Amino acid sequence: MRYSVTHMTRLEYAAPVRLAQFNVRLRPAAWPGQTVSDYQLSVDPQPARVFEADGGYHVNEARFSLHKPISQLQIESRFTVEREDLPFFMGEADGPGLTDLRELAMRTPDLSALAPASYIFASPIAVPEHDIALWAGSFLDESMPVMEAGRTLMQAIHDEFAYDAKATATDTPPIDAFRRRHGVCQDFSHVMIIAARAHGIPAAYVSGYLRTLPPPGHERLVGADAMHAWVNLWCGEELGWVGFDPTNAKLADADHVFIGMGRDYSDVAPLDGTFRGSSQQRMFYSVDVAPLD
């Protein structure tokens, strides 16, 4: 599938703010099965320079500063992406059992941004939670193949949790969403990451998009009108990183456009930054992922 992706964000401040600086993480990082062209980031008011920084994890980070006070800001990210279907064998792949997988992850001499060791430990938002570990333990056992473990967790979240865009905010701790069994893709992904890591599965947070309108005859996917998030699990050397979307209970496939991957939301947040001033900020956005074929 080829898509044209347009993501607009507008920030408004009640009073001008000074020395505003932003990190934007919207340019897709390289990902197998996905080719990006024509990437464009436009910012208004236009900053003097946009720096490409190291995002630390597998994510592109752009940074800019606005030296004059601003009371509003518009950011537009556009690109075209060619997304391949999942390889046919993924449907029935198993991967190693959980104990073997964990020992493999511990033995792999790799510290890169795609290394399993980089995603197996606690991270700022995805902190260990005993209750989530126990809950996940009721579905998993040590010898279960990792693909089955991933599918099981994904399905369990999809079945037990209510999608409710008003129930949580960006900074709601995952454990709160877990206790109330509700939230949005971000909460579901964090719960799944904590559950997977509790059982020794390297798990990463993926930010991206879903195609906005379904193919004829299919239902519209949940979360398609905004940015989306899902979970990458490391499934051994052969399968590598596999995307599981707990919001829609399906593997990430040609409907999913990959932007970046980190330990949790804090590594890949699409927009953050600092400014001086105490003004309230309001945000508006629109996302369109339109098929071109």
Add this chain to the structure above:
Amino acid sequence: MPQTQPVSAVDRPSGWLEGYPVEVAGGDLYGDAAQSVSDRWRAVADGLAGISEGGPVAVQDIAARHAADLGLAFRVTGDEDERAWPLTVMPLIVGAEEWAQVERGLIQRANLLEKLAADIYGPQRLVNEGHLPAAVVAGSPFFVRKLLSQGPRRGHFINVYSVDLARGARGQWRVLQDRVRIASGVGYALENRLAMSRTAGNLLVDSHTRRLAGFFAQMRDGMAATCDREQPRIALLTPGRFNQTYAEQAHLARYLGLPLVEGRDLSVIDNRLYVGTIAGPKRVDALWRWINTTSLDPLTFDARSQIGVANLFDSWAGGGVEITNWPGAEVLESPAFAAFMPRLCRVLLGEDPILPNIATWWCGQAAESATVAARFDELALLPAFGMPVEGFSSRQPVAGADLPEDERTELFEALRRRPMDYCGQEIVHLSTTPAIIDGEIVPRPFTVRAFVARTADGDWTVMPGGFARLSSSNALPTSLMGAGDLSADVWVVDEKPVGHSVPPRPAEEPPISRGGGILASQAADNLYWFGRYNERAETVVRIVRALLGSSMEGDSGIEAQAGAMPDLVDLLIRFGAVGPAMKDKPAAQVSAKALTETRLAGGVAALMRRRMEVGMSLRERFARDFWRIVSRPMPSIDVNRPQSMLSSARWLTEHFSALAGQVSENMVRSAAWRFLQIGQRIERAQAICQFSRMLASGDGEALGVLLDLCDSKIIYRSRYLAVPMTNPVRDLVLLDPDNPRALKYQVAQLVDHLEALPSLRDDNIPEPPLRAARALLGDLQAALAPDMTEARLQGICAQLNELSDEISARYFLQFDREEAERRTRLL
């Protein structure tokens, strides 16, 4: 008399150690000492006994008094107030020979840590070649991927290394834990030594104890060595006065002569770091950070950090500022590293470790995990990366054998799922040392925090001594002791007196400099408000004294004027010292309320508290004597005994005089002094206006009170042979240029101070605060007593408020603390 207790020394002021039980099971620092060193122990004990005359309790009291005098204090996380310093007076004495081995071991380990950090953030050879599992690095919350390939350009990863050491049962020293994030304890070691020098200075000399001063001088030079300016400015970056070790940071900053700065004082311009001062931004060449890496830069790391500096990352990565220790170095603190150190020492240095570290097994490896499970009952368990994990409520090690059945089951279950989160560790039995506990000399287990710093040449120097921690109970004489609850000084003694080990200063003299160094905008702000709160508290006390004097017979220093009482109560209400409901209450009750009020902003107790709050962050600027006066507790107030209240008010007045004396006689006439004065003068000018508005149009009695409140009665009497009359009183308290309690004098002083402050303009045009102050002074110079009506005074009050606004707009930081964190929901 407890003569049957062999070590109680109440009856025998000498020979404290004579009956000391040297045959303790686990080894003892005194018991194991060579003859020459144990002689020294006894000499020191005798010396201490000689100081105290009354036995160990008395010398302990002397030391406690010195510690309090030095302003030593610490805060436990969650405490609002600081606690008294827990120094136990008997030092740990280590012979030069024993210490030499420790020194060699520490220097080797410091070299190893440096190379390790350089490899982790550089080529990662150790991971790639299989010497170090990737997970041991990635598991640390302080492994910061953005720092890869961003190592120091000129300097080093580690400039200051601190380490907890245990002395085992057979006298062998070993490393319990490496610390490279923050060198907490280095200031405590210094403080202990200062308190000990005051208590037993000659004993230190007589014992040939090595001095610590050289270490600190070399450490400071080491931090400056790689800066590119010749006279670099090194600042100590603190998380702020609510931090647990703020007192230590402030003390170190003062001792080393470093500006103490917070993140909001700093800004990065073109990759260089600047501190905002009253004379504009000034460059900072090096930072000694007391903040975690991930909080250093909200833009690069955690946008929620309120204590960092935006773009600081760009500054250090671009070579604009040197940082001690280099960001990311704290990855090495994970307990899991200890499992690999012997091997890494051989790989990186080609040597065996001189100092072993505590034997550690990292459960992320199947074989080690099995070992820990099999030896569970003889080992301690702890989180592998210094972070809370399932089954552990804290980061401290626990003995496997001590775990109750349910926790044990839970831990085994968690170990099965996530073995890589845990380490097993041998339980080391600690040596003891003679300690004074409840007046007796008894053996107590100890650990020592030692310190290693880089010198200007890039070599290492080891502090000859350290910060010892003792457990006051004898319950757990093992490495599981944790923090301990007593501290002691560590004396490294030479056989013969060593020639003056005065710090080897650079041969070149530094360029002469004067003044108080830079004044950060925030410090100026705090000084200004310290001056204001102090003066306002004094003003309220002055009103209270007048009020008490009006209600009782006798010599209050202020004459009785019963008729003025309602005016005085009105003044207290206007100053916000008491609520309007006190209007018709008896004078004693109103006075007591005004002195003890904490809820209303104008109560004396509330003002003293606010003064203390801003004072805390100024502590390193004030002389010790000044700080000691500031931190004295207020006397207690008994509403039923007006006489006692009067003496409390008098105590307070003396307190303010003592402070004023300190400021006037001992404080350098720097910009810092001027801001203190400016705050005081503005506040006093306001008070005079308020007093005059209330009283200057009144009868003779009211005018008399006005003279009292303005401390001008005696001058008035010497000048006029009449009872107080309106215009002569107005002239004396408002317009007389030579009366230091008059309004005009305050304004003239403000003009002087503002003229002396640095200007940001190069065109010689006065800046707005100075123009405002001169305008006011001009008005007062032209005015005559009859002009000073209530309306005029009201106008002057407004002008003074405007002047205060102009001062804060020009000199202080202009944004509030809400900088940072604007995360946005994009789903």
